Structure formats: C-alpha cells, structure tokens
Amino acid sequence: MVLNSKEKLDQIFSLELKHLMAVSYVVLCNNMVTDRYIEKNFGMPVQAWSSLFAIETFPGIKAKEIRKLFPRPQNTISRAISLLEARGLVRQEASREDGREKMIFITSAGEDVLAEIRQVSFDRQSEIFAPLNKQELETYFRLTTKIAKGRALTTSDIMI
Amino acid sequence: MVLNSKEKLDQIFSLELKHLMAVSYVVLCNNMVTDRYIEKNFGMPVQAWSSLFAIETFPGIKAKEIRKLFPRPQNTISRAISLLEARGLVRQEASREDGREKMIFITSAGEDVLAEIRQVSFDRQSEIFAPLNKQELETYFRLTTKIAKGRALTTSDIMI
C-alpha cells in the first residue's frame, strides 16, 4: 500500500504525538514561505522584522525584553538590532536607570518599512487561517493563548 | 506606563496579527526548549529526529517525501539522513523503480533511540498542552488540522 503525501500527513497526525506535530507543521510551513519571502523582498531575517514589530509596539523596549516576545538566542536579537540600526530603521538611546541597557525606538524610515511588512503579513495571515470560519478562528486564538500562557512552555520541568 | 513581560505579551496578542503571532510564539518557545534538549542529550538536530519519526512510520520512505511532512530545505534533509545512516540508525536501499531515489528504513538501533525520544517528546507534549482540558485539546487539534490542510499554507498566492 503506497500512500500519497496527503495520506502520509493524515497518518502522521494520527500518532500519539499528533498535537505537537500538527501545530509545528503549520508554523514550519508558514515560516518556509514567509521568512523566505521577506528575506528576498526586504533583505532581512525573521528576527529583524519580528524585533521591528516589538519596537514599534513598545517604544523604548530593551533587547532582553524582545527575547521574551520572540524567543531567540541573545546574540541573535543583538545582531538583528544592529542590522536595523545600521539601516536607520531604529535608533538606540542609553537607559537612564541602567547604563547596560539601551532603549530602542523605531524611526520614521522604520515605520515605512514595517507598514509594508505588516500589510503583507496580514494578507498572509488571512491566507493561512482561511480554512477556519470566524467563530473557529476566535476559538483557535483563545486556545492558543491559553497554551502560550502555560508556565511550562518556556520553563520545562522535564527537559532540563 | 511600564509593562511587564506578561502584559507585553498580552498587548502583542491584541494586534491585528495576533493569530499568527500567538501560534508562532507557542511553537518557537517549544522549539527553543525541545530542540536544545534533544541536541544536548541525543546529539542530533531537529531535522534528524523528525526524519527518524517519518522513517519509522513509513518504512521505505524517500527523502523528498520526508520534506513534505517536515518542511525543511532539501539539503537539510539530505544531511540529516547522512547523519542517521552514519550512526547506524537507518539504512538506505536503492529504489527499484527509480534509480535516483533511495528507500530509507529504520534499524533496530534506530528504533531504540527513537523510543527514548518518543517518550520524552510525549511527556513534553503533555506539558505544553496541559492548560487545555480534553475537550479543548480535541478542538484544538481539529482546527489545527484544518489549517494544516489549507492549500495556501505551503503554496502562497501572495508571497511568491
């Protein structure tokens, strides 16, 4: 019995690890498409435009705080911010309270680039979630948020 | 007004891109924990043990088929299989129908390693989805599967 790709996926999604596999599959597929597209069209890696989102939403945010929103290694975020600064998309300002920290702000050039990325990301989001109706989408978001807030997501008790 | 991390996350999850951000956040957080743990304890990258899952589930699977289940660049899967083969966890056999393809099979050493990884992955899955009750978990899986089957997930109409 030879299975085609769709049937193989169904079978993978019937294993005991199906919950983890399904959600990872969705995000992995999307990242392959989105990250490659933005890299090609805007010349920046995912951690750079993710950081730009965070910096716009929270003016004066620090690098270590960005890591909490978009979990990546510390030096990855550090370099992403260097790239954004080198392109004039953000500016940094020494924190008054703590000389080690830098407050990061988006520039108007950064706003312009982000507006473009936001638009295409929003269209992409619509594409991805198209299979769900409005009610299902809200349920999905509510449940995802519940998972995201789980204590062990970032600090596992078993994988130490 | 200064926000702590939890509050920042809430605000990020109130933006128009919240659906995409929430699910990406969950998978990214998990990958940071899981991939690092398995790298440290089993000495192999995520694409290697993912492939091992696929190879066990579908004896004789080809490299290009694994890519459909765990979307990664072609050479990434190719190298993962080389690694698994070098460790004696899988063996390859030339396909009879098509000499370019190789059929991949798990070895008994591979079964042993996979059994360990499966156990810890299963425990990790329980940890991640602990915030959902049984009913919610099934709903979540059903909706995730719907998204996973969407045509545009892998072949975007807008990100070309």
Added chain:
DNA sequence: GATAGATTGATCCATTTGGATTTAATTTGC
C-alpha cells in the same frame, strides 16, 4: 564603600545553514 556575584548587550569563532550547483537517473517531446 569595597568586593564578589549577577546581569545586559557585544563579540568571537567553530559549526551549521541553505541557495546554488553538480551528478546521476528518468521522463518528455519530437
């Protein structure tokens, strides 16, 4: 208020990554 320990962000460097190319095999078109 001096010193040890902790924390922030930058940098170092060996390893990994992934787009592009190559090799080998198959399929297509004429």
Added chain:
DNA sequence: GCAAATTAAATCCAAATGGATCAATCTATC
C-alpha cells in the same frame, strides 16, 4: 530512439548561527 528537459539526492561555499566569552554596569553583603 535520441536529445532536451526534469527530477532526486549530494555537495559546494559564502553567510548565518549560537554557545561561550568579554566588557561594562548594577546589586548585595559585609
């Protein structure tokens, strides 16, 4: 039936990655 196009997988190599280290600063304890 043969050249051209296509496909699967391996390999090449410049660039990215991430664990480890470093420098600067802050905190705690005595």
